[in-house]
Amino acid sequence: MMMWARLGAVVTMVGMTFGSWTAHADDLRGTGDMGIVIERSTGSVLVVENTTMTQLARIEGLGDLSHASAVYSRDARYAYVFGRDGGLTKLDLLTAKIVARKIQSGNSIGGAISQDGRLVAVSNYEPGGVKVFDAATLELVADIPTGSKAVGLVDAPGNRFVFSLYEAGEIWIADMTDPAQPQITKFEDVGLQPYDALITPDGRRYIAGLFGEDGMAMVDLWNLDKGVTRILDGYGRGEEPLPVYKMPHLEGWTVAGGRAFVPAVGRHEVLVVDMETWQEVGRIPAHGQPVFVMAQPDGRQVWVNYAFPLNDTVQVIDTQSLKIVKTLTPGKGVLHMEFTPRGEAVWISVRDLDLLRVIDTRTFAELKQLPTTKPSGIFFTWRAARIGL
Amino acid sequence: MEPKIKTKTLMTPKSALRRVALLVPAVLAASAFAVQTDLTAKRQGELLYILEQDCGSCHGLTLKGGLGPALVPERLRDFSTEDLTRVILDGVPGTPMPPWRPLLSENEALFMAQVLKSGDMVK
Numbered sequence: 001m002m003m004w005a006r007l008g009a010v011v012t013m014v015g016m017t018f019g020s021w022t023a024h025a026d027d028l029r030g031t032g033d034m035g036i037v038i039e040r041s042t043g044s045v046l047v048v049e050n051t052t053m054t055q056l057a058r059i060e061g062l063g064d065l066s067h068a069s070a071v072y073s074r075d076a077r078y079a080y081v082f083g084r085d086g087g088l089t090k091l092d093l094l095t096a097k098i099v100a101r102k103i104q105s106g107n108s109i110g111g112a113i114s115q116d117g118r119l120v121a122v123s124n125y126e127p128g129g130v131k132v133f134d135a136a137t138l139e140l141v142a143d144i145p146t147g148s149k150a151v152g153l154v155d156a157p158g159n160r161f162v163f164s165l166y167e168a169g170e171i172w173i174a175d176m177t178d179p180a181q182p183q184i185t186k187f188e189d190v191g192l193q194p195y196d197a198l199i200t201p202d203g204r205r206y207i208a209g210l211f212g213e214d215g216m217a218m219v220d221l222w223n224l225d226k227g228v229t230r231i232l233d234g235y236g237r238g239e240e241p242l243p244v245y246k247m248p249h250l251e252g253w254t255v256a257g258g259r260a261f262v263p264a265v266g267r268h269e270v271l272v273v274d275m276e277t278w279q280e281v282g283r284i285p286a287h288g289q290p291v292f293v294m295a296q297p298d299g300r301q302v303w304v305n306y307a308f309p310l311n312d313t314v315q316v317i318d319t320q321s322l323k324i325v326k327t328l329t330p331g332k333g334v335l336h337m338e339f340t341p342r343g344e345a346v347w348i349s350v351r352d353l354d355l356l357r358v359i360d361t362r363t364f365a366e367l368k369q370l371p372t373t374k375p376s377g378i379f380f381t382w383r384a385a386r387i388g389l
Numbered sequence: 390m391e392p393k394i395k396t397k398t399l400m401t402p403k404s405a406l407r408r409v410a411l412l413v414p415a416v417l418a419a420s421a422f423a424v425q426t427d428l429t430a431k432r433q434g435e436l437l438y439i440l441e442q443d444c445g446s447c448h449g450l451t452l453k454g455g456l457g458p459a460l461v462p463e464r465l466r467d468f469s470t471e472d473l474t475r476v477i478l479d480g481v482p483g484t485p486m487p488p489w490r491p492l493l494s495e496n497e498a499l500f501m502a503q504v505l506k507s508g509d510m511v512k
Contacts, residue, residue, distance in 0.1 A: 245492075
């Protein structure tokens with residue numbers, strides 16, 4: 001009785017202090033129309049809204065965000081931002097505040113959230129390995145040292161994390177059924193210098209891109225006994241690779257019409273793979289070294305951006321004809337692209353113009369420009385419900 | 390073709406830095422570069438921007454490392470400015486470090502090597 005009375009008093013006080021906030025149901029909102037944009041040079045993040053194409057808030061104090069990425073809690077309210085300086089920051093999109101933050105290593109590259117939403121894993125360069133944290137509190141739950149740079153970290157069904165080791169050339173699977181005692185399955189000699197990886201949308205196949213060889217290493221998570229399969233082997237045909245001024249990314253999975261689209265390394269091409277046979281079925285000559293190759297949610301078109309010094313261009317591939325149907329020049333320093341949940345628009349970050357451009361994916365008309373400071377990664381909340389993102 | 394401007398009266402590093410700082414605000418914190426060069430202030434600014442943003446893709450915006458190693462002075466101690474210039478121009482075979490010769494002149498690579506040795510870019 002006493003407690004209820006006290007609680008009542010607190011509620012009244014809050015009601016008085018933030019009267020306008022508590023009084024109007026209009027102020028309640030979901031996060032499904034929201035996202036964040038990394039401002040890499042200033043250690044800040046914008047909270048944005050898709051439909052209105054506006055900035056809602058700016059959150060500062062996230063450290064070194066070069067190469068930062070983010071995943072979402074399953075309620076899509078919180079974003080976990082992985083900074084280059086080892087910073088792990090939990091943001092609340094609704095209050096636009098940092099709710100937890102820790103420096104968990106000297107140098108990190110990315111992260112993932114577990115299938116059950118309870119664990120956040122970070123892959124680290126220095127010291128090499130993966131650390132796993134409680135998603136609610138960011139308390140350390142498990143430490144998996146690898147002695148090698150850990151890259152291409154994704155979540156997989158079965159509450160597993162899968163990642164690759166850059167120097168060692170290995171793929172590791174960490175089963176987090178008992179979070180404090182991860183069970184590790186290792187695949188050795190998967191190929192030279194795996195630099196990033198992705199998982200198919202069904203969570204079945206994990207594919208690591210190789211920098212040191214022409215090809216990709218694939219693990220069928222439904223049939224671990226079959227080991228690692230090499231796909232796209234020798235796609236460079238023995239030719240001298242072109243210089244790569246920015247490493248490609250294999251974030252997400254670019255699937256359209258039963259085919260997958262991936263960046264070649266050291267070749268100005270997008271490779272097309274049949275997902276039944278895992279054979280190459282096409283290669284599309286491109287403007288430069290592809291960095292991101294991303295399919296619209298409907299799979300009708302694939303959007304590609306490029307490495308320095310050709311990073312002012314975005315090309316659009318029609319997935320039926322495998323032809324480039326549009327070349328856009330949003331400006332120097334196109335670093336990332338993100339589609340709205342159902343893909344009627346794409347947001348493009350243009351670093352050197354300090355600009356976000358929102359483009360209609362059907363007409364290619366520009367819908368909006370948003371000023372920002374050195375924007376890089378764009379992450380919308382639809383990712384909360386996707387395996388591997 | 391862009392005319393190559395050789396300034397006889399070399400800008401002092403400090404005034405060069407001030408002008409560069411307009412282009413690259415993040416470099417403002419750095420002390421003066423102890424660098425001799427006949428590159429224009431505009432080009433120096435562009436090179437510093439490339440160093441921060443594009444070298445930074447692999448080596449970190451603060452040059453404290455990423456997929457590529459840290460480029461802080463302690464780590465570079467055993468490399469001469471000439472060594473670094475050569476690495477920038479020709480890359481490191483067997484690693485993702487690409488040759489920048491197609492994009493940079495020897496003078497420009499030398500300028501970058503000098504900046505790296507000075508440690509002024511490291512925040």
